[in-house]
Amino acid sequence: MGPPLAYLIVIAVWATTPLAIKLSSEYYAPMAAASLRFLLACAIACCLIALFRGGSSLKRTHWKAYLVASLGIFPNMPLVYMATGYISSGLVSVMMATAPFIMGALSIFVLRQNPFTPLRMLGLVVALAGLLVITANQFALDADAWRGILLMLGSTFTFSLSNVLLKRMDTSTIDPL
Incomplete structure (x- = not known):
């Protein structure tokens, strides 16, 4: 599988994930929906x-890296599934799109590296602004929306921490597949 195909698959999966989570959560309990998705x-x-x-x-020899990487899946994804009971898939997308900012902040503290160049910041802000424009009509919040927002903050932080900790490890010998 070449990089262009892998890139397209990643885009397709990530672009449809919040909607798939929202739809599956309407029919199944959050843990059941997450479990079925990950079994598949x-x-x-x-x-x-x-x-x-x-x-x-x-x-x-790679089990430690597998464990650190799995933090980006569990407890991350069950938190997302639970959040969709309180907030829209658009808001889930926007909150997850803040992960590069959180990873950057964590990189400063954990990796002692500042990934924020002016051009990267511009790219992140433009991407986040575009997502906000696309999903703005889905931002109606009710009295329980704070629960979904807190769940998504936990999810996005856990996902970001997993990625930063994984970057700290030597994973050069691990097959990406």
Whole structure:
């Protein structure tokens, strides 16, 4: 799988994730919806690994990295699923789009690196502004919206922390698939 195809798959998955979460949460309890989604993803991933790598990419020496990376999935995703009961998928998208800002702030403290160049900040602000424009009509908040906002803050922080901690580790020998 080449980089352009991988990039398109990532865009397709991330662009549809908040809507898929919102729709599945209407029919299933948040943990059931998250569990079903990840069981399906696990089955697909295992098939891809078997097909392309013959199972050789899962190594015991990489378990610490797998554990750190899994923080971006659990408890992150159940928090998102629970948040969709209180806020719109558009607001979920906008809040998750703040992850690069949170990762940057965490990078300053954890990695002792400042990733915020003027051009990167401009790109992040333009991207966030575009998402705000696209989803602005979904921002009606009711009395319980604060619960969803808190859940999404926890989710976005956990996701960001997972990524920053993973960057601190040597993952150069781990097969991305």
